[in-house]
Amino acid sequence: MSFLRTTDQIKIEFAFNCARNASVLGKEYKSYVKKLPMLIKTNGLGAAFAFMYSKRSKEEGKFWNSIGRDIYNWLNYRNMINSDKVRSFDELVFAISQISSVEYRKITSEVLSFLSWLKRFADGLIEGD
Amino acid sequence: MSDSLVPKETLEKINRNQVSNFALKFHKFARFDGDKFLFFKTDKGKIIFNDVENFNFPSINFNNLCKEISEAAKKLFPTINYVKKLIIDWRLTLGLGSESVYETSINLHPVYGFPYIPGQSIKGVVRSWVILEYFNKDEEKAYQSETFCHLFGCPKESILNKEYQGALVFFDAYPIETPKLKVDVMNPHYQPYYSDKTNTKPPADYYNPNPIFFVTVENTSFQFIIGIKETENNLGKIDNIQGHYFDLGKKFLLEALTQKGVGAKTAVGYGYFK
Numbered sequence: 001m002s003f004l005r006t007t008d009q010i011k012i013e014f015a016f017n018c019a020r021n022a023s024v025l026g027k028e029y030k031s032y033v034k035k036l037p038m039l040i041k042t043n044g045l046g047a048a049f050a051f052m053y054s055k056r057s058k059e060e061g062k063f064w065n066s067i068g069r070d071i072y073n074w075l076n077y078r079n080m081i082n083s084d085k086v087r088s089f090d091e092l093v094f095a096i097s098q099i100s101s102v103e104y105r106k107i108t109s110e111v112l113s114f115l116s117w118l119k120r121f122a123d124g125l126i127e128g129d
Numbered sequence: 130m131s132d133s134l135v136p137k138e139t140l141e142k143i144n145r146n147q148v149s150n151f152a153l154k155f156h157k158f159a160r161f162d163g164d165k166f167l168f169f170k171t172d173k174g175k176i177i178f179n180d181v182e183n184f185n186f187p188s189i190n191f192n193n194l195c196k197e198i199s200e201a202a203k204k205l206f207p208t209i210n211y212v213k214k215l216i217i218d219w220r221l222t223l224g225l226g227s228e229s230v231y232e233t234s235i236n237l238h239p240v241y242g243f244p245y246i247p248g249q250s251i252k253g254v255v256r257s258w259v260i261l262e263y264f265n266k267d268e269e270k271a272y273q274s275e276t277f278c279h280l281f282g283c284p285k286e287s288i289l290n291k292e293y294q295g296a297l298v299f300f301d302a303y304p305i306e307t308p309k310l311k312v313d314v315m316n317p318h319y320q321p322y323y324s325d326k327t328n329t330k331p332p333a334d335y336y337n338p339n340p341i342f343f344v345t346v347e348n349t350s351f352q353f354i355i356g357i358k359e360t361e362n363n364l365g366k367i368d369n370i371q372g373h374y375f376d377l378g379k380k381f382l383l384e385a386l387t388q389k390g391v392g393a394k395t396a397v398g399y400g401y402f403k
Binding site for chain 1: 136137
Protein backbone atom coordinates (compact mmCIF):
# COMPACT_ATOMS: atom_id res chain seq x y z
CA MET A 1 0.00 0.00 0.00
CA SER A 2 1.32 3.36 -0.94
CA PHE A 3 1.47 6.06 1.66
CA LEU A 4 1.61 8.78 -0.91
CA ARG A 5 -1.02 11.36 -0.04
CA THR A 6 -3.44 12.49 -2.69
CA THR A 7 -4.11 16.15 -3.37
CA ASP A 8 -7.57 15.64 -1.98
CA GLN A 9 -6.23 14.40 1.32
CA ILE A 10 -3.92 17.39 1.58
CA LYS A 11 -6.79 19.68 0.70
CA ILE A 12 -8.99 18.10 3.36
CA GLU A 13 -6.34 18.54 6.03
CA PHE A 14 -5.73 22.11 4.93
CA ALA A 15 -9.45 22.92 5.03
CA PHE A 16 -9.78 21.28 8.42
CA ASN A 17 -7.06 23.49 9.89
CA CYS A 18 -8.59 26.58 8.29
CA ALA A 19 -12.00 25.78 9.76
CA ARG A 20 -10.48 25.07 13.17
CA ASN A 21 -8.66 28.38 13.20
CA ALA A 22 -11.77 30.19 12.03
CA SER A 23 -13.91 28.67 14.76
CA VAL A 24 -12.91 31.52 17.10
CA LEU A 25 -15.01 33.81 14.89
CA GLY A 26 -18.16 32.15 16.12
CA LYS A 27 -21.18 30.54 14.54
CA GLU A 28 -21.85 33.37 12.12
CA TYR A 29 -18.76 32.30 10.21
CA LYS A 30 -20.68 29.26 8.99
CA SER A 31 -23.33 31.23 7.17
CA TYR A 32 -20.68 33.16 5.27
CA VAL A 33 -18.83 30.04 4.20
CA LYS A 34 -22.10 28.55 3.03
CA LYS A 35 -23.04 31.69 1.12
CA LEU A 36 -19.88 31.92 -0.93
CA PRO A 37 -20.17 28.90 -3.28
CA MET A 38 -23.62 30.09 -4.38
CA LEU A 39 -22.25 33.58 -4.91
CA ILE A 40 -19.48 32.21 -7.12
CA LYS A 41 -21.98 30.16 -9.10
CA THR A 42 -24.39 33.01 -9.78
CA ASN A 43 -22.03 35.91 -10.28
CA GLY A 44 -18.70 34.33 -11.17
CA LEU A 45 -15.44 34.15 -9.25
CA GLY A 46 -14.26 37.67 -10.07
CA ALA A 47 -17.47 39.28 -8.88
CA ALA A 48 -17.65 37.09 -5.79
CA PHE A 49 -14.10 38.04 -4.82
CA ALA A 50 -14.80 41.71 -5.41
CA PHE A 51 -17.87 41.37 -3.22
CA MET A 52 -15.76 39.92 -0.41
CA TYR A 53 -13.21 42.66 -0.95
CA SER A 54 -15.84 45.39 -0.78
CA LYS A 55 -16.91 44.12 2.65
CA ARG A 56 -13.43 44.16 4.17
CA SER A 57 -13.95 47.22 6.35
CA LYS A 58 -17.55 46.42 7.29
CA GLU A 59 -18.65 44.50 10.32
CA GLU A 60 -18.92 41.26 8.38
CA GLY A 61 -15.45 41.91 6.98
CA LYS A 62 -13.70 39.71 9.53
CA PHE A 63 -15.51 36.65 8.18
CA TRP A 64 -14.82 37.47 4.56
CA ASN A 65 -11.20 38.32 5.32
CA SER A 66 -10.68 35.01 7.04
CA ILE A 67 -12.24 33.08 4.17
CA GLY A 68 -10.31 35.13 1.61
CA ARG A 69 -7.02 34.51 3.39
CA ASP A 70 -7.70 30.77 3.47
CA ILE A 71 -8.55 30.71 -0.22
CA TYR A 72 -5.41 32.66 -1.04
CA ASN A 73 -3.24 30.37 1.07
CA TRP A 74 -4.68 27.27 -0.50
CA LEU A 75 -4.26 28.53 -4.08
CA ASN A 76 -0.76 29.58 -3.19
CA TYR A 77 -0.04 26.16 -1.73
CA ARG A 78 -1.25 24.54 -4.94
CA ASN A 79 0.97 26.91 -6.94
CA MET A 80 -2.03 28.14 -8.88
CA ILE A 81 -1.06 31.77 -8.49
CA ASN A 82 2.19 33.59 -8.91
CA SER A 83 3.00 34.41 -5.29
CA ASP A 84 5.74 36.87 -6.27
CA LYS A 85 3.24 39.14 -7.95
CA VAL A 86 0.13 38.27 -5.98
CA ARG A 87 0.97 38.45 -2.32
CA SER A 88 -2.40 38.56 -0.60
CA PHE A 89 -6.09 37.99 -1.16
CA ASP A 90 -6.59 41.69 -1.86
CA GLU A 91 -4.09 41.48 -4.69
CA LEU A 92 -5.70 38.29 -5.92
CA VAL A 93 -9.00 40.16 -6.35
CA PHE A 94 -7.35 42.50 -8.82
CA ALA A 95 -5.23 39.83 -10.47
CA ILE A 96 -8.18 37.56 -11.16
CA SER A 97 -9.51 39.67 -14.02
CA GLN A 98 -6.13 39.66 -15.73
CA ILE A 99 -5.70 35.91 -16.09
CA SER A 100 -6.75 33.80 -19.07
CA SER A 101 -10.13 32.10 -19.21
CA VAL A 102 -8.55 28.68 -18.84
CA GLU A 103 -6.80 29.71 -15.62
CA TYR A 104 -9.96 31.44 -14.45
CA ARG A 105 -11.99 28.26 -14.81
CA LYS A 106 -9.30 26.19 -13.16
CA ILE A 107 -9.14 28.48 -10.16
CA THR A 108 -12.93 28.67 -9.95
CA SER A 109 -13.32 24.91 -9.71
CA GLU A 110 -10.42 24.66 -7.24
CA VAL A 111 -11.94 27.34 -5.01
CA LEU A 112 -15.34 25.63 -5.14
CA SER A 113 -13.90 22.27 -4.20
CA PHE A 114 -11.86 23.81 -1.38
CA LEU A 115 -14.96 25.61 -0.10
CA SER A 116 -17.01 22.42 -0.12
CA TRP A 117 -14.57 21.00 2.45
CA LEU A 118 -14.26 24.22 4.41
CA LYS A 119 -18.04 24.33 4.62
CA ARG A 120 -18.28 20.78 5.94
CA PHE A 121 -15.64 21.27 8.59
CA ALA A 122 -17.02 24.62 9.67
CA ASP A 123 -20.38 22.93 10.08
CA GLY A 124 -18.89 20.20 12.19
CA LEU A 125 -16.42 22.19 14.27
CA ILE A 126 -18.48 25.24 15.12
CA GLU A 127 -21.50 24.76 17.33
CA GLY A 128 -24.85 26.46 17.05
CA ASP A 129 -26.79 27.48 13.99
CA MET B 130 -9.84 48.09 -13.55
CA SER B 131 -12.97 47.56 -15.61
CA ASP B 132 -16.32 47.63 -13.84
CA SER B 133 -17.20 44.11 -15.06
CA LEU B 134 -15.28 41.41 -13.27
CA VAL B 135 -15.14 38.83 -16.03
CA PRO B 136 -11.98 37.27 -17.44
CA LYS B 137 -9.96 39.59 -19.62
CA GLU B 138 -10.52 37.61 -22.81
CA THR B 139 -14.26 37.80 -22.38
CA LEU B 140 -14.11 41.53 -21.87
CA GLU B 141 -12.03 42.00 -25.01
CA LYS B 142 -14.73 40.35 -27.11
CA ILE B 143 -17.91 41.65 -25.56
CA ASN B 144 -19.18 44.42 -23.32
CA ARG B 145 -22.17 44.60 -21.03
CA ASN B 146 -24.47 46.34 -23.47
CA GLN B 147 -23.98 43.69 -26.14
CA VAL B 148 -25.18 40.85 -23.95
CA SER B 149 -28.60 39.71 -25.17
CA ASN B 150 -29.27 37.25 -22.35
CA PHE B 151 -30.52 39.16 -19.36
CA ALA B 152 -29.42 36.58 -16.79
CA LEU B 153 -25.85 36.74 -18.08
CA LYS B 154 -25.91 40.51 -18.22
CA PHE B 155 -27.39 40.89 -14.76
CA HIS B 156 -25.44 38.22 -12.91
CA LYS B 157 -22.18 37.64 -14.75
CA PHE B 158 -21.63 41.20 -15.96
CA ALA B 159 -22.54 42.72 -12.61
CA ARG B 160 -21.35 46.30 -12.45
CA PHE B 161 -18.78 47.01 -9.74
CA ASP B 162 -19.13 50.69 -9.00
CA GLY B 163 -16.02 51.53 -6.99
CA ASP B 164 -16.97 49.92 -3.71
CA LYS B 165 -20.09 47.87 -4.35
CA PHE B 166 -22.20 46.20 -7.00
CA LEU B 167 -25.04 48.24 -8.46
CA PHE B 168 -27.52 47.81 -11.28
CA PHE B 169 -29.11 51.20 -10.72
CA LYS B 170 -27.62 54.50 -9.64
CA THR B 171 -28.96 58.00 -9.30
CA ASP B 172 -27.31 61.23 -8.36
CA LYS B 173 -29.50 64.12 -7.20
CA GLY B 174 -32.51 62.58 -8.89
CA LYS B 175 -30.72 62.02 -12.19
CA ILE B 176 -30.25 58.44 -13.33
CA ILE B 177 -26.57 57.66 -13.86
CA PHE B 178 -27.15 54.15 -15.11
CA ASN B 179 -29.94 51.62 -15.16
CA ASP B 180 -28.95 48.15 -16.31
CA VAL B 181 -32.39 46.66 -15.77
CA GLU B 182 -35.20 48.73 -17.24
CA ASN B 183 -35.77 48.93 -20.98
CA PHE B 184 -34.13 45.58 -21.56
CA ASN B 185 -36.25 44.17 -24.39
CA PHE B 186 -35.13 40.52 -24.50
CA PRO B 187 -34.11 40.40 -28.15
CA SER B 188 -34.32 37.06 -29.96
CA ILE B 189 -36.97 35.59 -27.69
CA ASN B 190 -40.45 35.18 -29.11
CA PHE B 191 -42.48 34.85 -25.95
CA ASN B 192 -45.70 34.03 -27.73
CA ASN B 193 -44.18 31.07 -29.58
CA LEU B 194 -42.36 29.85 -26.52
CA CYS B 195 -45.56 29.77 -24.49
CA LYS B 196 -47.37 27.98 -27.31
CA GLU B 197 -44.65 25.35 -27.47
CA ILE B 198 -44.83 24.77 -23.75
CA SER B 199 -48.58 24.46 -23.63
CA GLU B 200 -48.47 22.04 -26.57
CA ALA B 201 -45.83 19.96 -24.84
CA ALA B 202 -48.01 19.95 -21.73
CA LYS B 203 -50.97 18.80 -23.80
CA LYS B 204 -48.94 15.88 -25.12
CA LEU B 205 -48.13 14.81 -21.57
CA PHE B 206 -51.68 15.24 -20.31
CA PRO B 207 -53.80 14.80 -23.45
CA THR B 208 -57.26 15.39 -22.10
CA ILE B 209 -56.73 16.92 -18.70
CA ASN B 210 -54.74 20.10 -19.04
CA TYR B 211 -55.43 23.64 -18.12
CA VAL B 212 -53.81 26.81 -19.39
CA LYS B 213 -54.61 30.12 -17.78
CA LYS B 214 -53.20 33.50 -18.62
CA LEU B 215 -53.09 36.04 -15.84
CA ILE B 216 -51.58 39.47 -15.53
CA ILE B 217 -49.66 40.78 -12.53
CA ASP B 218 -51.89 43.02 -10.47
CA TRP B 219 -49.06 45.41 -9.64
CA ARG B 220 -45.54 44.09 -9.35
CA LEU B 221 -43.93 40.75 -8.82
CA THR B 222 -40.61 40.08 -7.17
CA LEU B 223 -39.36 36.53 -7.07
CA GLY B 224 -36.09 35.17 -5.70
CA LEU B 225 -35.44 38.44 -3.92
CA GLY B 226 -33.39 36.76 -1.23
CA SER B 227 -31.23 34.58 -3.47
CA GLU B 228 -27.51 34.90 -2.96
CA SER B 229 -26.17 37.69 -5.12
CA VAL B 230 -23.46 40.34 -5.11
CA TYR B 231 -26.20 42.99 -5.30
CA GLU B 232 -27.67 41.85 -1.94
CA THR B 233 -31.05 41.55 -3.68
CA SER B 234 -31.72 39.26 -6.61
CA ILE B 235 -34.39 38.13 -9.03
CA ASN B 236 -35.27 34.70 -10.31
CA LEU B 237 -34.18 34.39 -13.94
CA HIS B 238 -34.43 31.46 -16.31
CA PRO B 239 -30.98 29.86 -16.49
CA VAL B 240 -31.14 29.39 -20.28
CA TYR B 241 -33.35 32.15 -21.66
CA GLY B 242 -32.60 34.73 -19.01
CA PHE B 243 -36.09 36.12 -18.48
CA PRO B 244 -37.97 36.21 -15.19
CA TYR B 245 -40.29 33.24 -14.73
CA ILE B 246 -42.13 31.48 -11.93
CA PRO B 247 -40.87 27.94 -11.29
CA GLY B 248 -43.47 25.18 -11.06
CA GLN B 249 -42.45 24.18 -7.54
CA SER B 250 -42.93 27.74 -6.43
CA ILE B 251 -46.50 27.76 -7.76
CA LYS B 252 -47.23 24.39 -6.20
CA GLY B 253 -45.94 25.65 -2.87
CA VAL B 254 -48.16 28.70 -2.96
CA VAL B 255 -51.26 26.71 -3.91
CA ARG B 256 -50.61 24.05 -1.29
CA SER B 257 -49.98 26.62 1.38
CA TRP B 258 -53.14 28.46 0.37
CA VAL B 259 -55.24 25.32 0.73
CA ILE B 260 -53.80 24.65 4.19
CA LEU B 261 -54.39 28.24 5.21
CA GLU B 262 -57.89 28.56 3.86
CA TYR B 263 -59.43 25.11 4.29
CA PHE B 264 -57.47 23.54 7.14
CA ASN B 265 -57.08 26.49 9.45
CA LYS B 266 -53.29 26.78 8.93
CA ASP B 267 -52.83 23.27 10.31
CA GLU B 268 -50.69 21.05 8.11
CA GLU B 269 -51.31 18.00 10.31
CA LYS B 270 -55.02 18.44 9.80
CA ALA B 271 -54.49 18.64 6.04
CA TYR B 272 -52.66 15.30 6.10
CA GLN B 273 -55.82 13.77 7.54
CA SER B 274 -57.70 14.66 4.36
CA GLU B 275 -57.47 12.02 1.67
CA THR B 276 -58.16 14.50 -1.11
CA PHE B 277 -55.41 16.84 0.05
CA CYS B 278 -52.90 13.97 0.15
CA HIS B 279 -53.91 12.82 -3.32
CA LEU B 280 -53.68 16.31 -4.75
CA PHE B 281 -50.37 17.48 -3.29
CA GLY B 282 -48.71 14.34 -1.99
CA CYS B 283 -47.93 13.52 1.63
CA PRO B 284 -45.37 11.92 3.98
CA LYS B 285 -45.81 8.62 5.77
CA GLU B 286 -47.48 10.25 8.78
CA SER B 287 -50.80 10.87 7.09
CA ILE B 288 -54.15 9.25 6.53
CA LEU B 289 -52.80 7.23 3.57
CA ASN B 290 -50.11 5.67 5.80
CA LYS B 291 -47.54 5.81 3.02
CA GLU B 292 -45.51 8.38 1.17
CA TYR B 293 -47.61 9.53 -1.72
CA GLN B 294 -46.86 11.53 -4.84
CA GLY B 295 -49.27 14.34 -5.57
CA ALA B 296 -51.45 13.99 -8.66
CA LEU B 297 -51.45 17.65 -9.68
CA VAL B 298 -48.56 18.69 -11.90
CA PHE B 299 -47.54 22.34 -11.98
CA PHE B 300 -45.58 23.70 -14.93
CA ASP B 301 -43.24 26.69 -14.91
CA ALA B 302 -45.09 29.92 -15.67
CA TYR B 303 -43.46 31.86 -18.48
CA PRO B 304 -44.28 35.41 -19.51
CA ILE B 305 -46.49 35.59 -22.60
CA GLU B 306 -45.11 38.96 -23.63
CA THR B 307 -41.81 40.76 -23.17
CA PRO B 308 -41.57 41.19 -19.41
CA LYS B 309 -41.34 44.75 -18.18
CA LEU B 310 -38.63 45.05 -15.55
CA LYS B 311 -38.83 47.83 -13.05
CA VAL B 312 -36.39 48.96 -10.39
CA ASP B 313 -38.07 49.36 -7.03
CA VAL B 314 -36.73 50.51 -3.71
CA MET B 315 -37.17 49.65 -0.06
CA ASN B 316 -35.88 52.28 2.25
CA PRO B 317 -35.41 51.34 5.89
CA HIS B 318 -35.01 54.50 7.95
CA TYR B 319 -33.94 52.92 11.22
CA GLN B 320 -31.31 50.42 10.19
CA PRO B 321 -29.10 50.87 13.28
CA TYR B 322 -32.17 50.10 15.38
CA TYR B 323 -33.00 46.93 13.42
CA SER B 324 -29.46 45.57 13.47
CA ASP B 325 -28.79 46.53 17.09
CA LYS B 326 -28.27 43.44 19.21
CA THR B 327 -27.68 45.30 22.48
CA ASN B 328 -31.20 46.78 22.49
CA THR B 329 -29.94 50.26 23.28
CA LYS B 330 -30.49 52.18 20.03
CA PRO B 331 -33.91 53.81 19.67
CA PRO B 332 -35.77 53.94 16.33
CA ALA B 333 -35.13 57.67 16.04
CA ASP B 334 -35.22 60.03 13.10
CA TYR B 335 -31.57 61.04 13.14
CA TYR B 336 -30.39 57.99 11.18
CA ASN B 337 -29.76 58.19 7.48
CA PRO B 338 -32.23 56.36 5.24
CA ASN B 339 -30.68 53.43 3.49
CA PRO B 340 -32.16 52.83 0.02
CA ILE B 341 -31.94 49.23 -1.21
CA PHE B 342 -32.86 48.70 -4.84
CA PHE B 343 -34.42 45.54 -6.15
CA VAL B 344 -35.82 44.34 -9.46
CA THR B 345 -39.51 43.70 -10.01
CA VAL B 346 -41.64 42.64 -12.97
CA GLU B 347 -44.70 44.72 -13.65
CA ASN B 348 -47.65 44.71 -15.97
CA THR B 349 -46.74 41.39 -17.56
CA SER B 350 -48.94 38.40 -18.32
CA PHE B 351 -47.86 34.90 -17.39
CA GLN B 352 -49.08 31.54 -18.60
CA PHE B 353 -49.96 29.06 -15.86
CA ILE B 354 -50.41 25.38 -16.72
CA ILE B 355 -51.49 22.50 -14.53
CA GLY B 356 -52.05 18.92 -15.56
CA ILE B 357 -53.25 15.65 -14.10
CA LYS B 358 -53.30 12.09 -15.39
CA GLU B 359 -56.77 11.00 -16.40
CA THR B 360 -56.53 7.83 -14.31
CA GLU B 361 -55.85 9.90 -11.20
CA ASN B 362 -58.65 12.39 -11.73
CA ASN B 363 -61.01 11.00 -9.10
CA LEU B 364 -63.76 12.65 -7.15
CA GLY B 365 -62.72 14.31 -3.93
CA LYS B 366 -63.79 16.72 -1.26
CA ILE B 367 -62.05 19.42 0.70
CA ASP B 368 -64.11 21.33 3.23
CA ASN B 369 -67.44 21.85 1.45
CA ILE B 370 -66.01 21.77 -2.01
CA GLN B 371 -66.64 18.66 -3.99
CA GLY B 372 -65.41 17.82 -7.44
CA HIS B 373 -62.88 16.06 -9.58
CA TYR B 374 -59.30 16.58 -8.45
CA PHE B 375 -58.55 18.54 -11.57
CA ASP B 376 -61.40 20.98 -11.00
CA LEU B 377 -60.32 21.45 -7.40
CA GLY B 378 -56.77 22.12 -8.58
CA LYS B 379 -58.00 24.72 -11.06
CA LYS B 380 -60.03 26.44 -8.41
CA PHE B 381 -57.23 26.47 -5.85
CA LEU B 382 -54.68 27.70 -8.37
CA LEU B 383 -56.83 30.68 -9.27
CA GLU B 384 -57.59 31.47 -5.63
CA ALA B 385 -53.96 31.23 -4.58
CA LEU B 386 -52.67 33.42 -7.40
CA THR B 387 -55.27 36.11 -6.89
CA GLN B 388 -55.58 36.05 -3.12
CA LYS B 389 -52.28 34.79 -1.69
CA GLY B 390 -49.73 35.97 -4.19
CA VAL B 391 -46.43 34.54 -5.42
CA GLY B 392 -42.89 35.52 -4.53
CA ALA B 393 -41.54 37.97 -2.00
CA LYS B 394 -43.27 40.84 -0.18
CA THR B 395 -46.84 39.63 -0.76
CA ALA B 396 -47.80 41.30 2.52
CA VAL B 397 -47.23 44.70 0.93
CA GLY B 398 -48.96 43.96 -2.34
CA TYR B 399 -46.36 42.33 -4.57
CA GLY B 400 -46.99 39.12 -6.44
CA TYR B 401 -50.76 39.15 -6.89
CA PHE B 402 -52.39 38.26 -10.21
CA LYS B 403 -55.68 39.24 -11.74
